[in-house]
Amino acid sequence: MSETRDMNALGDDEFRAEIREWVEANYPEELRFFPRRILMDECRDWYHKLSEKGWLCPVWPKEYGGMGLDPGKFIIYTEEFERHGVARMPDQGIVMVGPLLIKYGTEKQKEHFLANIHAGNHIWCQGYSEPNAGSDLASLRTSAVLEGDEYVVNGQKIWTSLAHDASWIYMLVRTDKDAAKPQEGISFLLCDLKTPGITIRTIPNIRGEEEFCEVFLDNVRVPKENLVGEPNRGWTMAKALLGFERIFVGNPRMCSYALNRLRLLAESLDAFTDAAFTARYNKHRLDVHDLAASFERYAGILKSGGEIGSDVSFLKIWATETYQRITEEMVELAGDLGSYRDDLLLGNNKVDVMNQFLGSRPSTIYGGSNEIQRNILAKQVLGL
Amino acid sequence: MPSNNSDQNDTQRMLQDSARAFVSRSGGVDGARERRSLPAAFDRETWQTMAENGWFGLLLPEEQGGLGLGFAEAAVVIEELGRVVAPEPFVSAIVLAGAVLRDGDNPDLCNEKIENLISGSVIPALAWQEAANVYDPAAITTRAVPADGGFLISGTKKFIPAAAGADAFIVSAMGPDGLALYWVAADAKGLGLSSDRAVDETDIGTLTLDGVSVAKDQVLVAKDTAAIMARAIDEARVCAAAELVGVMKEAFDITLAYVKQREQFGRPVGKFQALQHRLVDLWIQQELSRDVLGQAVQCFDSSDDVANRASEASAAKARCSEAGLLIGRQSIQLHGGIGYTDAYHIGMYLKRALVLSAWLGNADMHRKRFADVAPEVAA
Numbered sequence: 001m002s003e004t005r006d007m008n009a010l011g012d013d014e015f016r017a018e019i020r021e022w023v024e025a026n027y028p029e030e031l032r033f034f035p036r037r038i039l040m041d042e043c044r045d046w047y048h049k050l051s052e053k054g055w056l057c058p059v060w061p062k063e064y065g066g067m068g069l070d071p072g073k074f075i076i077y078t079e080e081f082e083r084h085g086v087a088r089m090p091d092q093g094i095v096m097v098g099p100l101l102i103k104y105g106t107e108k109q110k111e112h113f114l115a116n117i118h119a120g121n122h123i124w125c126q127g128y129s130e131p132n133a134g135s136d137l138a139s140l141r142t143s144a145v146l147e148g149d150e151y152v153v154n155g156q157k158i159w160t161s162l163a164h165d166a167s168w169i170y171m172l173v174r175t176d177k178d179a180a181k182p183q184e185g186i187s188f189l190l191c192d193l194k195t196p197g198i199t200i201r202t203i204p205n206i207r208g209e210e211e212f213c214e215v216f217l218d219n220v221r222v223p224k225e226n227l228v229g230e231p232n233r234g235w236t237m238a239k240a241l242l243g244f245e246r247i248f249v250g251n252p253r254m255c256s257y258a259l260n261r262l263r264l265l266a267e268s269l270d271a272f273t274d275a276a277f278t279a280r281y282n283k284h285r286l287d288v289h290d291l292a293a294s295f296e297r298y299a300g301i302l303k304s305g306g307e308i309g310s311d312v313s314f315l316k317i318w319a320t321e322t323y324q325r326i327t328e329e330m331v332e333l334a335g336d337l338g339s340y341r342d343d344l345l346l347g348n349n350k351v352d353v354m355n356q357f358l359g360s361r362p363s364t365i366y367g368g369s370n371e372i373q374r375n376i377l378a379k380q381v382l383g384l
Numbered sequence: 385m386p387s388n389n390s391d392q393n394d395t396q397r398m399l400q401d402s403a404r405a406f407v408s409r410s411g412g413v414d415g416a417r418e419r420r421s422l423p424a425a426f427d428r429e430t431w432q433t434m435a436e437n438g439w440f441g442l443l444l445p446e447e448q449g450g451l452g453l454g455f456a457e458a459a460v461v462i463e464e465l466g467r468v469v470a471p472e473p474f475v476s477a478i479v480l481a482g483a484v485l486r487d488g489d490n491p492d493l494c495n496e497k498i499e500n501l502i503s504g505s506v507i508p509a510l511a512w513q514e515a516a517n518v519y520d521p522a523a524i525t526t527r528a529v530p531a532d533g534g535f536l537i538s539g540t541k542k543f544i545p546a547a548a549g550a551d552a553f554i555v556s557a558m559g560p561d562g563l564a565l566y567w568v569a570a571d572a573k574g575l576g577l578s579s580d581r582a583v584d585e586t587d588i589g590t591l592t593l594d595g596v597s598v599a600k601d602q603v604l605v606a607k608d609t610a611a612i613m614a615r616a617i618d619e620a621r622v623c624a625a626a627e628l629v630g631v632m633k634e635a636f637d638i639t640l641a642y643v644k645q646r647e648q649f650g651r652p653v654g655k656f657q658a659l660q661h662r663l664v665d666l667w668i669q670q671e672l673s674r675d676v677l678g679q680a681v682q683c684f685d686s687s688d689d690v691a692n693r694a695s696e697a698s699a700a701k702a703r704c705s706e707a708g709l710l711i712g713r714q715s716i717q718l719h720g721g722i723g724y725t726d727a728y729h730i731g732m733y734l735k736r737a738l739v740l741s742a743w744l745g746n747a748d749m750h751r752k753r754f755a756d757v758a759p760e761v762a763a
Contacts, residue, residue: 282751290703294675301387309387314668378660382640382667
């Protein structure tokens with residue numbers, strides 16, 4: 001089922017109102033502002049509701065059951081979901097696998113996998129990082145060797161978010177060990193996690209959650225038709241998938257939320273009578289305000305049909321580091337209470353100091369660490 | 385790969401070309417530094433050329449003889465002036481003084497002064513501040529007492545940019561009907577001007593008025609004076625932020641070129657990751673500055689809402705002041721010893737940033753003001 005209208009034809013306000021009204025009427029109240037990554041079993045009904053409405057895959061083209069939204073409308077869609085506190089579902093199939101297959105997949109792959117994403121049968125996870133290939137991803141060593149009609153895969157993936165909740169994994173694997181450059185011997189492979197030889201182990205994070213996993217691959221046999229695109233072109237395809245969605249890592253929402261928590265904490269502790277704290281708070285406020293101004297510029301480029309370049313990386317750096325500074329301020333302000341693991345109850349206010357502080361840590365690591373982002377900016381934007 | 389965001393329109397591109405041609409004809413940074421040694425610390429001939437470019441009417445409405453363009457256009461010109469650390473007082477004499485003349489309630493007088501302002505024949509200076517770090521236009525002690533069908537004005541005015549080159553002062557004083565602005569020629573009897581040099585060698589004047597006689601018809605603004613001044617001051621803050629953006633962009637460009645060319649340990653110092661990351665952090669501050677300035681400019685070109693304008697002006701002035709100083713300081717550091725010499729230009733960028741940051745409220749003051757005027761956003 002899909003949305004039959006071209007929603008790009010609606011006016012922005014009309015479109016926003018329609019998204020808002022439907023989300024408010026259909027999103028389960030108890031899942032609003034969910035405090036951690038949500039699992040498929042916890043949001044299955046919502047997933048199906050979205051799918052039935054035809055709103056599950058906002059940027060997929062309409063011919064593949066998506067909404068085909070242009071960037072401007074997609075930004076509004078995202079804003080409305082976030083405003084209502086809609087949890088981020090296990091969305092790798094929607095965000096990555098769909099666009100990958102639509103661009104590079106065979107007709108058979110598209111038919112099979114896209115339908116299973118719409119139906120919620122396949123939940124995908126991303127197999128990129130390895131124990132010795134993090135920031136230097138191109139050095140990855142998990143190998144896939146063609147034997148007859150199957151690739152035999154051996155190796156290990158790590159930091160695989162929600163692999164234990166997923167049914168399929170899309171992986172970057174090494175198919176040519178002798179390529180001139182490490183980037184040139186890498187392919188994209190799709191693999192059913194039920195295939196013999198796969199072991200998944202969760203890695204509890206410092207918040208005590210089981211969000212990421214290790215995936216061990218021991219002589220895993222994958223049908224060769226599950227290779228996406230040309231062999232040894234995986235790196236190029238992965239880079240091409242970094243589309244305009246990159247601006248969302250610079251979304252000011254996360255910082256605004258943390259700033260509000262900081263304000264609540266400060267009010268509870270009567271900290272605004274302290275001029276030194278107030279000066280720091282005002283600085284954080286403007287850091288978030290100015291982030292929003294920059295985010296708006298990039299959103300404006302997209303809305304007017306322009307293209308986003310690698311300079312957009314600065315949004316990720318500023319958004320995540322501002323987020324961390326605000327959560328650090330919360331711990332500092334909490335004083336004795338700054339060591340508490342659980343949310344603080346202050347009068348009628350509940351403030352998740354430690355949850356925010358610890359939760360902000362990985363933001364400067366994932367999606368290309370901030371150090372890597374700085375390398376990219378130095379090279380590609382500053383020409384250093 | 386920079387983003388594809390050629391956001392300038394034709395008028396803005398034309399203005400940028402004309403500003404770039406102007407700064408190159410006027411000797412670039414060398415010329416701008418030389419002009420500081422003149423008695424007024426800027427050059428009247430250069431001023432006249434700027435007038436002939438049509439820039440002085442950019443922000444003034446067509447019915448008053450201006451071009452009726454906006455802050456987006458003015459910012460383009462001002463940024464280019466910032467890039468060569470030009471000493472000519474565009475923002476104080478044209479933007480700040482021009483705004484009170486535009487909004488004045490004595491149209492005959494104001495329009496006459498605007499005509500002279502646009503032609504470059506008369507350079508005014510707004511003389512309003514009396515105490516350091518006080519930006520309330522009404523918090524003054526200067527008085528205008530009725531006498532002989534006119535007024536006698538007494539008081540002291542401080543922090544007047546480019547006062548030594550001004551032909552006339554627009555003086556704020558408490559008159560019989562409250563706060564008003566008076567036109568006072570620079571050679572009026574009873575007027576004393578003393579000059580201090582700012583760190584960038586431009587002039588900062590202190591004006592003493594000892595019973596200066598002003599004719600009745602020389603009152604420019606008598607109604608809503610504080611509001612008109614506050615509006616003008618916020619417009620000048622946005623334009624000062626634009627000048628700071630020009631200053632920081634050029635300082636950054638000079639520094640970036642330098643680290644690519646300067647070799648130590650057998651390679652350009654810009655190949656060292658420690659310096660690369662620092663340069664990226666400076667560039668991030670520059671990007672934030674241009675974006676918060678862009679937002680302020682858009683607000684001033686589209687909104688008359690006083691609180692909205694105040695918060696956007698403060699946000700822009702706060703970020704651009706802080707970033708201008710940061711980039712100025714780090715530019716010297718990244719140049720090493722040569723950056724600390726007077727002969728090399730990079731130090732002038734820090735000095736200009738110091739002057740523009742301090743004027744009309746520094747970063748600290750504007751962060752506080754933003755907190756006072758901008759409503760908190762709900763979670």
